[in-house]
Amino acid sequence: MIAVHARYRGRETRRAELVRRSAEALATLPGVGTFEMVGVEDIRAHVMGPVETCDLIMALLSDGNWAIGLGVTQHGPAVFTATDAVGTRPAQVGVIVDTPEPATYASDIAATFLLIAHVFAKRTVEGREATSLVRRGLNQNEAAEELGISKQAMSQRLQAAGWQAEKAGWHLAVNLITQATAAAE
Incomplete structure (x- = not known):
């Protein structure tokens, strides 16, 4: 089971x-x-799987005002594990994984989200607009048209916003949560 606990900061x-x-x-x-x-100030919920968990945590991190706890366990409700994991600082993701080797999974997942939070914190308003459109499924041409800019300007905004780093971080986080979930079964 996977759960996320978020505390507004x-x-x-x-x-x-x-x-x-x-x-x-x-x-x-x-x-x-x-x-x-x-x-x-606190909310928590169970989440279906690793992809959905990553999407939820990314949404919370992009706001920058939430301390987040992620719990992965097969022993009791995961929401309690997530509550135990939540930190006190905004854009901080605490992780508890209830597996035979929890420290490895937990620290790797937390480190991945720390890097993603750093990318988000460096974004300009224009970068947030550009990445938001592409994340919703628009290609660069469609997103550029929606913003009224050239494709080249859109490409530059995405590059400056760290879009490639965000995508790589998302894939890494999903893979790590998938491994932790499998180990917890």
Whole structure:
């Protein structure tokens, strides 16, 4: 079982409302269960599989205001493991994997998300727009047209935004979570 716990660490004054709206929006991602509200700033949910888990964590990391816990276990509800893993700093992903060799999986997954968070933190507004369109499935020509820029300008924005690093990090995270999940069975 896989679960994600997220703790809001932003500066919004109406935290409870923002966290509730975020939970509703995140629950619309494919393979993500209904979020349970835990207090005012925390939400947690079970997630279907490694791809869906990675997509959820990437969405939380791109916001930059969430401390995230990932739990992978076959012993009891994974949401409790995810809660134990959540850290205190924004854009930090804590990981607990309940396997015979948990430290290897957990530290590799956490390191991968740390690198992805670093890429996200360096992005400009234009870079966020460009990567968002491509992530939704548009090709570079379609995304450039939507933004009213040339294909060359779109390519430059994606390169400056670290799009290739994001894709590579996403694939690595999915592979590591897949291995950890298989080891936990």
